[in-house]
Amino acid sequence: MAENEVIEQNNNAMNMVMGANLEQVTKQLQAISNFQSVVQSNLKKDQDFGVIPGTQKPTLLKPGAEKIQMLFGVTSEYEEIERIQDYDKGFFAYTIRCTLSQNGTKITEGMGHCNTKEKKYIKQDPFTLANTCLKMAKKRAQIDATLTIASLSEVFTQDIEDLKDFAQQEQMETMNGNDAGNMKVTFGKHKGKTLAQIMKEEDGESYVKWLSEKAREEPMRKAASMVLSGGGTKNDSKPKKTEKDENLVTRYQLEEINKRANVIAEANNMNVDDVIGAYKIKDIESIDKKTASDLIDRLNDKVDKLQKKDDQTQQEALFDRNKPPFEDAKPIDIDNDDLPF
Structure with missing residues (x-):
């Protein structure tokens, strides 16, 4: 039964091919090709589309998808x-359909x-990501729909967000000590500095250690770990730590000692x-x-x-031996009925 259905479907597909107007099909294919060329020549790199190293096709971005929709005169609705x-x-x-x-x-x-x-x-x-996910789902649906117009999936891939993982994986696999040291931080108080430069700062080592554990991007975490272990700092003035250096007093201990x-000095x-x-x-x-x-x-x-000595001194200062407290006080009679208990 199933075999007969497959044969019938193949026959139907062949009938469509046989009955097609080849001249019209050729014109349509040429029109699609022409439109693809127009799209490629009018969209701007890094604004309408991006290029990920190691991929064969550029990646369509949201602004590019919107321009293509304007070229076709289509409107988008989301469900x-x-x-x-x-x-x-x-x-x-969230799962969104874009029509x-x-x-x-x-x-x-x-x-x-x-x-x-x-x-x-x-x-x-x-x-904090609920709205971000909703917008991302809408964007993916919009780009998915746009790529089906004029067979633009031949020209562009789906979404740059989905290809970042590929770029990061390639970056991590090829990363060496020099690459790690030259990686720049793009946020926080050390924004714009390389990891090698940060290591020279007073709080550099603790900050790079934090990056190795908490940075959002995996390549940054790996680079920070490599720099901490001595990679990426070969050309720096800061020498690699020896076993003796590892046993030296820490900055935290120095602060506690000081x-x-x-207090004692004052x-x-x-x-x-x-x-x-x-x-x-x-x-x-x-x-x-x-x-x-031990010193601490x-x-x-x-x-x-x-x-303790200071507390005792303050306690003694509360009382003047030459003038005992309540010396001028007058005794009063208190009846048991006046007591609150």
């Missing part, structure tokens, strides 16, 4: 086919879907260097982590003693 909004699990998904019409007559349609489980959204707060030493009219020197330490930045930890504990003990 929500599916909506999932799970606020408990933080999952949002292109001309003078009230339907020409074609396209489908688009987007959800918060997609790779580019997975590390972001899903509750805070406590400053209480004793000394300077911070003299306080630290009293513990037989000449160069605070050359001590190891364990020595720094000893300074803590000293600060606690100063605090």
Whole structure:
């Protein structure tokens, strides 16, 4: 039965081919080709379409799709086919249908879907992405519909957002130490600087470590990890850390030591260097982590003693021994009935 249906379908397709007006078909194909040339020559690169390294065809962008619709004189209408909004699990998904019409007559349609489980959204707060996903689904549906006009899928691919993963994968596979060090940060306080330049800053290492764990783009996370491990900084003045360097006092420990030493110095009219020197330490930045930890504990003990002494002094100051409190007070009689308990 199924075999007979296949044979019948093939016969119907052949009948359509045999009955086609070849001259008219040739003219239509030529018209399509001419229109494709017009589209290619009038759309602007990086505005109407983009080119991803490693792909054979340019990628149609939303502004380009809108221009093509204007060239054809078609209008677009959107219909929500599916909506999932799970606020408990933080999952949002939308499926949109875009219908292109001309003078009230339907020409074609396209489908688009987007959800918060997609790779580019997975590390972001899903509750802030609902509207973003809805717009992305509409854009994908619009481009899908536009590409069916005049067989433009021969000229363009679907969506630049869907091809970014390919570009990122290629970038990661070919990334070396030099590439990692030269990667620029495009956001935050170090915007415009390379990772190698950031590593030279006072807070550079901690910032690059944060990038290796929290950056949205995977290539940035990989580059930051490579720079932290010594890649990408070969030409920098900052030498690669040795095992001895790894055991040196941390910047956080130095800050804690200075805070406590400053309290002790103010209480004793000394300077911070003299306080630290009293513990037989000449160069605070050359001590190891364990020595720094021990020093912090000893300074803590000293600060606690100063605090207790200060509290006692303040308590004693509340009372003037030459004039005891309530010396001028007059005694009054209080009956048990006057007590609140």
